[in-house]
Structures are given as structure tokens and as C-alpha cells.
Amino acid sequence: MADAVATYYFRPKEGITPEWAAKAIAEEQTTGTWTDVSTREEYVHYLDGQVGKITPSGDGYQVAIRYPAEIFEIGNIPQYLSVFAGNLFGLSRIAGVRLLDVEFPKEIIPFKGPKFGIEGVRKLVGTTDRPHVGTIIKPKVGLNPKDTAEVAYEAAIGGVDLIKDDETLTDQKFCPISERLPAVMEKLDQVKSETGRNVLYAVNISTAGDKILERARQAKEMGANMLMIDVIVCGFDAVRVIAEDPSINLPLHIHRTMHAAITRNREHGIAMRPFCRLVRMLGGDQLHTGTVSGKMEHDMQELIGDNRTLTHPWHGIKSVFPVSSGGIHPGGVVEEIRVLGSDLILQAGGGIHGHPDGTRAGATAMRQAVDAAMEEIPLATYAEDHNELRRALEKWGKVKV
Numbered sequence: 537m538a539d540a541v542a543t544y545y546f547r548p549k550e551g552i553t554p555e556w557a558a559k560a561i562a563e564e565q566t567t568g569t570w571t572d573v574s575t576r577e578e579y580v581h582y583l584d585g586q587v588g589k590i591t592p593s594g595d596g597y598q599v600a601i602r603y604p605a606e607i608f609e610i611g612n613i614p615q616y617l618s619v620f621a622g623n624l625f626g627l628s629r630i631a632g633v634r635l636l637d638v639e640f641p642k643e644i645i646p647f648k649g650p651k652f653g654i655e656g657v658r659k660l661v662g663t664t665d666r667p668h669v670g671t672i673i674k675p676k677v678g679l680n681p682k683d684t685a686e687v688a689y690e691a692a693i694g695g696v697d698l699i700k701d702d703e704t705l706t707d708q709k710f711c712p713i714s715e716r717l718p719a720v721m722e723k724l725d726q727v728k729s730e731t732g733r734n735v736l737y738a739v740n741i742s743t744a745g746d747k748i749l750e751r752a753r754q755a756k757e758m759g760a761n762m763l764m765i766d767v768i769v770c771g772f773d774a775v776r777v778i779a780e781d782p783s784i785n786l787p788l789h790i791h792r793t794m795h796a797a798i799t800r801n802r803e804h805g806i807a808m809r810p811f812c813r814l815v816r817m818l819g820g821d822q823l824h825t826g827t828v829s830g831k832m833e834h835d836m837q838e839l840i841g842d843n844r845t846l847t848h849p850w851h852g853i854k855s856v857f858p859v860s861s862g863g864i865h866p867g868g869v870v871e872e873i874r875v876l877g878s879d880l881i882l883q884a885g886g887g888i889h890g891h892p893d894g895t896r897a898g899a900t901a902m903r904q905a906v907d908a909a910m911e912e913i914p915l916a917t918y919a920e921d922h923n924e925l926r927r928a929l930e931k932w933g934k935v936k937v
């Protein structure tokens with residue numbers, strides 16, 4: 537069986553050699569600890585982590601550590617994470633260590649991956665190559681089910697392909713799923729009969745581990761056409777549980793709220809790339825990865841690589857739609873598409889509901905910006921005879937990255 541290979545950036549503390557630090561990581565994550573122990577029988581050494589070539593990188597070093605496939609309990613994602621992303625982060629003689637990526641051999645991926653993927657989601661929405669436009673209901677929380685459905689209708693009739701709950705909205709008393717979901721789906725049925733367009737609504741089913749499957753099944757019963765999971769706070773395996781359930785068969789929109797506590801620090805933590813691989817193998821159909829023009833901290837080269845990890849051929853597993861979200865507005869759309877391509881979901885909350893003429897105009901302005909980009913017409917030119925876009929550019933301007 538092929539091994540898994542994890543690549544780390546690390547910076548040893550003063551007086552500690554990179555060789556010592558790399559070995560400490562490999563030991564800590566496999567059969568070793570801080571001192572030699574008499575109980576480590578010869579026959580366990582086939583599970584030892586193997587330190588690869590150490591190369592200088594910025595203020596620190598990069599190293600690839602090989603983990604024998606036998607160390608993994610096949611299919612147990614929490615156990616996988618404990619090996620390549622476990623205690624190593626706490627080792628005091630290492631000033632900082634960041635997991636950059638993991639090469640997973642097929643043998644340790646007994647999962648089916650996305651049920652829909654980019655192709656399947658495009659089929660549901662009826663597109664072939666243009667980016668999808670999505671919106672997040674704003675304000676994040678507080679609206680009652682009736683007003684939520686009204687906002688959803690305005691965004692859908694304005695042209696969005698996707699509507700989603702915000703990451704903090706679940707089943708609170710002021711907007712219970714049992715009222716919100718049917719109300720929104722009724723409005724989307726109305727949009728379908730008025731326009732022929734099939735708009736997806738990602739209802740947020742994030743909840744406790746022992747409840748999430750039942751909540752997903754109930755949402756399906758209530759007519760959901762897409763589900764949303766906050767993967768970091770729910771746990772990666774929650775995605776697998778929902779994706780693998782044959783009775784659910786709905787596309788999964790994966791939000792990564794809390795990720796930045798782990799991914800943002802370039803000296804210490806876990807980059808987004810390993811999370812992209814996990815979400816892809818476990819069955820997420822869409823995943824937030826970041827923007828090049830928005831409000832959240834981002835690194836363009838890392839982001840391009842993360843999106844490639846979701847969309848490029850990989851062990852025969854379906855692709856995942858990257859979601860560019862967070863401070864997105866029509867003035868940034870052209871740059872997002874120029875840098876990240878058109879297999880992309882451009883998602884705007886403030887950038888749609890903050891439009892001077894309201895949600896419907898905001899949605900239309902986003903679609904117009906996408907059309908301008910796809911037809912390679914300068915945004916300002918396109919805005920001359922597209923009023924919604926013109927008004928958006930007046931308010932937020934154009935972005936250049």
C-alpha cells in the first residue's frame with residue numbers, strides 16, 4: 537500500500553537543528569515520544585514516520601514526512617487528522633509548524649466523493665460554463681421565515697443561481713427550519729414557474745453529531761434541494777455521513793466558518809489545502825475557499841492552488857465547485873474570474889442586498905458583471921446600458937488586484 541505524505545513548513549527554536557525538529561515531528565506522530573522507551577518493540581518500526589528532504593523556506597524550512605499507510609484506520613477521518621495534524625503543533629522546541637498539504641494514496645480513500653460535483657450542480661442549475669452567482673440571506677440572523685422567503689424571491693428573480701443561509705443561522709426560534717425551508721422553496725417554485733430557472737437553496741443543517749443526519753433527512757422531506765454544513769465546527773466526518781446516506785441524495789454546500797483560526801497564520805496551523813482534499817473525498821459539492829478581491833485575508837497563489845485541488849483530476853473523484861465569497865460585489869467579479877476561472881461560484885451577501893436599488897437589482901448587477909466578464913466587455917462599457925451594474929459600480933467602484 538502506498539504511503540501518505542504530509543508536507544510541513546516549520547521553524548525550529550534557536551539552538552534546535554531542522555533535522556532534530558523534523559525527526560521530532562515524525563516521531564511524535566508515529567511510534568515515538570520525547571525520550572526512548574524500552575517498550576518500543578522492533579516489530580513496530582514499520583509504522584515509523586520517514587523524514588524526507590529538508591529545504592529552507594522563508595524564515596524556516598519545508599519537509600515532507602511519509603506516513604506508512606498501515607498507520608491509518610481506513611475510513612476513520614478523525615484518526616487520519618490525529619496522525620498528520622495532531623500533537624506536533626504543540627512541540628515547544630518548534631517555534632511554528634504549518635501543515636501545507638497531504639498526498640493521500642487511493643488506498644486510504646474508501647469514500648465516494650461528491651455525488652454531484654461541478655458537472656452535477658451545473659446540470660441542476662442548467663449552466664455549462666459561466667460562473668454561478670450566489671447570495672447569502674442578510675442580515676445573517678433575525679429575519680422571520682416570511683421575510684427570509686421574500687428576500688430569497690427577490691434574489692432569485694433578480695438572477696442568482698444559489699441562495700444560502702448564513703453560517704450562524706440554523707434552527708433558532710425566530711426562524712425555525714420547519715417554517716423557513718418550505719417558505720423559501722415555495723418562492724423558488726414560483727421563480728421556476730415564472731422564469732423556468734431552477735434556483736438552489738442551501739439550508740444550514742449544522743448541528744450536533746447525533747442530530748445532523750436526522751436534520752438532513754427532515755430537510756429532504758420538507759423539499760430541500762441543497763444542504764449546507766459548517767464543516768470545521770461540525771467536524772469533517774459530518775460531511776461523509778450526509779453524503780453517503782442514500783436517502784438524502786442532495787448537493788452539499790460546505791462552509792468553513794472558524795477555518796481562519798487554523799489556516800490564516802502562515803507560520804503555524806493548517807493551510808486550507810488539506811481541508812480541500814478532505815471535503816472533496818468526503819463528498820462536499822461546493823466549498824468556500826476565498827476571494828482575490830474580497831474582505832477576508834487571502835493569499836492569491838495559495839487560493840489558486842486550493843481551487844486547483846478541488847477541480848483538477850484526482851483519483852477519479854468528482855470535482856468540487858470553489859466558492860468565492862466574503863465582501864464580493866459586482867465591481868470585483870471580473871478580477872475573480874480573471875484569476876480563478878469560470879468554474880466558480882461568486883457569492884455576495886452585502887454585495888447584493890446592499891445594492892442602492894435593493895436585492896433584486898443587486899442580483900441582476902452580479903449577473904451583468906458575470907456576463908461582461910464572459911463576453912470580455914469592459915465593465916464600465918457594459919454598465920453604460922445596464923443600469924443595475926452602473927448603480928453598483930457607482931456605490932462600490934471597480935476592483936483591480
Ligand SMILES: O=C(O)[C@@](O)(COP(=O)(O)O)[C@H](O)[C@H](O)COP(=O)(O)O
Pocket residue numbers: 672674676702703791792793824825826827831832859860861862863864883884885886887
Ligand atoms: O458572513 C459572511 O461574511 C459571508 O456570509 C459573506 O457575506 P458578505 O458577502 O456580506 O461579505 C460568508 O460567511 C463569508 O464569505 C465566509 O468567508 P469565507 O468564504 O472566506 O469562508
Ligand SMILES: [Mg+2]
Pocket residue numbers: 672702703
Ligand atoms: Mg456568512
